[in-house]
Amino acid sequence: MPSLTRRMRTWIPRSPEQRGWALLAPGGVWLLAFFLVPLLIMLAYSLMPRGIYGGVVPGLTFEHYARFFDPVYLTVVQRTFMWSLGCTLFCLLLGYPVAYAIAHAGSRWRNRLLLLVILPLWTSFLVRTFALIFLMRDTGLINTWLMKAGIIDEPLVILYTPVAVMAGLVYGFLPFMILPIYASLERLDRSLLEAAEMLGASPRARFIRVTLPLSLPGIMAGCVLVFIPALGSFLTPDLLGGAKQLMIGNLVQNQFTAARNWPFGAAASFIVMALVLAAVLVYLGTRDRREVALR
Amino acid sequence: MTAPAAGPPVVELIHISKRFGHVVAVDDLSLEIQSREFFSLLGPSGCGKTTTLRLLAGFETPDNGEIRLLGEPANQKRPYQRGVGMVFQNYALFPHLTVARNVSFGLEQQKIPRPVADDRVRRALQLVRLDPKLFADRLPGQLSGGQRQRVALARALVLQPAILLLDEPLGAIDLQLRKEMQLELKALNQHLGTTFVYVTHDQEEALTMSDRIAVMNHGKVAQLGTPVEIYENPRTTFVARFIGESNLLEGSAHRRQGNNWSVVLPDHGQEIQVPHHSSIHAGALVRVVVRPEWMQLLPPGELAPGLNTVTGSVRETLYAGPAVHVVVELPGSKSVSVAVHREGQLAKPIRWERGDPTLIAWHPQDSRVVTED
Numbered sequence: 001m002p003s004l005t006r007r008m009r010t011w012i013p014r015s016p017e018q019r020g021w022a023l024l025a026p027g028g029v030w031l032l033a034f035f036l037v038p039l040l041i042m043l044a045y046s047l048m049p050r051g052i053y054g055g056v057v058p059g060l061t062f063e064h065y066a067r068f069f070d071p072v073y074l075t076v077v078q079r080t081f082m083w084s085l086g087c088t089l090f091c092l093l094l095g096y097p098v099a100y101a102i103a104h105a106g107s108r109w110r111n112r113l114l115l116l117v118i119l120p121l122w123t124s125f126l127v128r129t130f131a132l133i134f135l136m137r138d139t140g141l142i143n144t145w146l147m148k149a150g151i152i153d154e155p156l157v158i159l160y161t162p163v164a165v166m167a168g169l170v171y172g173f174l175p176f177m178i179l180p181i182y183a184s185l186e187r188l189d190r191s192l193l194e195a196a197e198m199l200g201a202s203p204r205a206r207f208i209r210v211t212l213p214l215s216l217p218g219i220m221a222g223c224v225l226v227f228i229p230a231l232g233s234f235l236t237p238d239l240l241g242g243a244k245q246l247m248i249g250n251l252v253q254n255q256f257t258a259a260r261n262w263p264f265g266a267a268a269s270f271i272v273m274a275l276v277l278a279a280v281l282v283y284l285g286t287r288d289r290r291e292v293a294l295r
Numbered sequence: 296m297t298a299p300a301a302g303p304p305v306v307e308l309i310h311i312s313k314r315f316g317h318v319v320a321v322d323d324l325s326l327e328i329q330s331r332e333f334f335s336l337l338g339p340s341g342c343g344k345t346t347t348l349r350l351l352a353g354f355e356t357p358d359n360g361e362i363r364l365l366g367e368p369a370n371q372k373r374p375y376q377r378g379v380g381m382v383f384q385n386y387a388l389f390p391h392l393t394v395a396r397n398v399s400f401g402l403e404q405q406k407i408p409r410p411v412a413d414d415r416v417r418r419a420l421q422l423v424r425l426d427p428k429l430f431a432d433r434l435p436g437q438l439s440g441g442q443r444q445r446v447a448l449a450r451a452l453v454l455q456p457a458i459l460l461l462d463e464p465l466g467a468i469d470l471q472l473r474k475e476m477q478l479e480l481k482a483l484n485q486h487l488g489t490t491f492v493y494v495t496h497d498q499e500e501a502l503t504m505s506d507r508i509a510v511m512n513h514g515k516v517a518q519l520g521t522p523v524e525i526y527e528n529p530r531t532t533f534v535a536r537f538i539g540e541s542n543l544l545e546g547s548a549h550r551r552q553g554n555n556w557s558v559v560l561p562d563h564g565q566e567i568q569v570p571h572h573s574s575i576h577a578g579a580l581v582r583v584v585v586r587p588e589w590m591q592l593l594p595p596g597e598l599a600p601g602l603n604t605v606t607g608s609v610r611e612t613l614y615a616g617p618a619v620h621v622v623v624e625l626p627g628s629k630s631v632s633v634a635v636h637r638e639g640q641l642a643k644p645i646r647w648e649r650g651d652p653t654l655i656a657w658h659p660q661d662s663r664v665v666t667e668d
Contacts, residue, residue, distance in 0.1 A: 199401035
């Protein structure tokens with residue numbers, strides 16, 4: 001009687017091609033069932049007329065997409081876009097020096113500093129956002145300290161302003177900017193900087209002409225990793241911006257819950273996706289050109 | 296080989312030391328390199344040759360001692376103030392810049408006007424035999440190893456340094472191309488009149504190209520001299536072993552006859568003659584180095600007046616193209632290698648077979664007395 005292992009071996013496909021498909025199958029089925037199918041359901045919802053009790057009724061309509069071009073919603077789109085862009089920019093300005101410092105720290109310190117960067121990710125984003133509320137509210141730490149120090153007499157209104165939302169977004173996404181930039185700086189061949197120094201480049205010229213261009217892949221990856229999730233964020237604007245500072249994420253959430261308008265929520269989701277896709281295509285375009293350059 | 300021009304040395308290292316933590320990389324090193332010289336720092340990895348080069352470049356500062364370049368103290372000078380250029384081990388070309396931009400990098404830092412810079416870049420590329428039309432707009436990633444090497448060379452030479460530092464520049468290039476590049480580097484050195492300081496662990500490369508070689512070991516110069524001096528007259532067992540192949544025989548000094556000492560080899564009591572050396576006195580342990588190609592093999596019993604002879608038996612013959620290396624076992628399990636020429640061709644098959652008794656003979660003057668490191 002053949003042993004179990006021998007019988008199992010007959011299940012393994014012979015040709016490399018078959019084996020490739022066999023490796024793809026489990027994950028592929030998963031994605032098909034829990035990603036592609038829901039996506040198609042959403043697409044169908046976004047194209048069907050709204051039912052009276054929140055569902056959909058049979059039919060085909062583009063009214064939900066058309067509704068989006070209402071100035072009210074366009075403002076939300078514009079705000080989402082600008083804030084995501086701003087958040088990305090702030091993360092870059094704050095993150096690059098941090099990544100640079102870590103990459104140039106001694107090997108003893110490097111891993112500890114990296115640990116500090118990812119430490120916040122060990123707790124729930126929700127909990128951390130609530131912590132920000134305690135920090136920023138009228139009777140929060142910031143206002144208490146400023147008043148005790150005599151710098152201000154009245155508490156500053158921070159919470160439920162765009163400043164609070166931006167602070168929350170930057171705080172949440174900063175590690176995703178730091179890590180890829182760190183990776184590209186750490187990989188940078190130090191002899192390139194020595195070569196530049198030997199050729200007469202000042203520290204400033206070495207940074208601008210060697211370090212910066214060669215860390216561009218990290219910068220781009222960081223920007224994508226920050227910009228795309230920022231476009232879809234809803235927790236931060238909801239908790240720190242109050243009801244006044246809607247982003248698309250909040251709009252979608254509202255349509256699916258409070259407003260019970262699933263078709264419009266679905267349409268809004270697809271518009272977010274279109275924005276994300278556009279951002280990814282821009283990124284891929286620049287990356288391809290760069291890879292030709294770095295090959 | 297051209298004699299180095301007389302005059303003040305362009306590079307002076309005066310009692311230089313450099314430590315990294317507890318590791319002494321360079322240990323009280325003193326060197327002088329003459330103008331236009333092709334000077335090699337040769338040694339195994341960790342011998343301090345690369346650190347010495349980096350001290351010259353200004354990437355490291357010495358803990359002790361003084362560096363003088365072109366007659367001026369250079370300890371405090373930044374790399375680009377030293378009048379030196381450098382070719383890095385892995386080329387260190389800027390991967391995001393074209394060949395032309397790589398070469399013009401240094402010129403741009405000096406704010407040389409564009410038309411002048413372009414012209415100098417073109418001439419530098421022609422100097423290293425890269426067609427500017429073909430290569431100027433390529434990126435380093437699109438070049439072969441040899442072409443990258445040429446670009447790195449052009450990038451350093453375009454600034455017309457008085458001294459060019461080369462850190463194992465041919466290490467990553469395949470053998471055929473390496474031979475070609477060796478000749479070209481040597482030709483550039485003579486044509487430009489630039490002083491080359493060349494770091495390598497490849498003894499053959501150093502012998503082929505250099506005017507003088509400093510063989511380094513443990514942060515010190517083990518021997519300094521022309522390739523001929525280093526190869527034919529190694530001073531220590533380390534130098535003899537590191538440069539070329541060598542047979543080391545050890546025995547005790549017996550008595551002096553005129554300018555020669557007779558040395559008795561242990562185990563088999565055979566006696567050989569070696570020239571006098573300051574380290575020899577009666578009863579002293581004497582280390583003798585004889586190169587394989589300085590020895591010949593004779594049939595046993597043949598008379599060889601005036602030559603040193605030692606009997607042994609053939610253990611192996613190794614065919615190596617131009618020569619056949621016959622490994623001969625001496626009584627007492629020590630073995631020596633003898634390079635036999637003009638044998639092993641089709642017309643003249645190798646005479647020696649495993650187990651054959653044989654007589655190794657060489658001229659007493661070809662016995663090099665060396666000291667322990």
